[in-house]
Amino acid sequence: MCIRDSSRGEAFLAARSAVETAKNRWQEIAVRSPAGPVEPTQTLAGFTAHWIEKASDRQWEVLSLARNHTQRQVAEQLQISQQAVSDSLRASKAAAVEEGVTQLELLLNEENGRHDA
Secondary structure, three states: OOOOOHHHOHHHHHHHHHHHHHHOOOOOOOOEEOOEEOHHHHHHHHHHHHHHHHOOHHHHHHHHHHOOOOHHHHHHHHOOOHHHHHHHHHHOOHHHHHHHHHHHHHHHHHHHHHHHO
16 A cells, blocks of 8 residues: 655646746746646746846836726826826736746646646
8 A cells, every 4th residue: 555645746846846946047937847848938937037027116017007997097096197107018028928827727627637637
């Protein structure tokens, strides 16, 4: 009879692998699955994280609000001009960040589906 240590399951091992890999990368993000590295997802995560890290606190605030509000609503809530919102979104590469996050979600869900089957 084999008793399996639940702290050493596939998810734990994949997470541990990602942490160890991230320590040795120029960017402290790593994506792993039970099958090992997930290169397209890793590359996209790195690019997306790069743009997120470069955003200022104000740009991040604008970007976060803009996911669910119009530019006018964001401007009113932050008490800044609509042009300032637009400038902030452009400077933070909001479209690239949003597309990166969306594609990461799709890739990670696809990868998760492969291992659930």
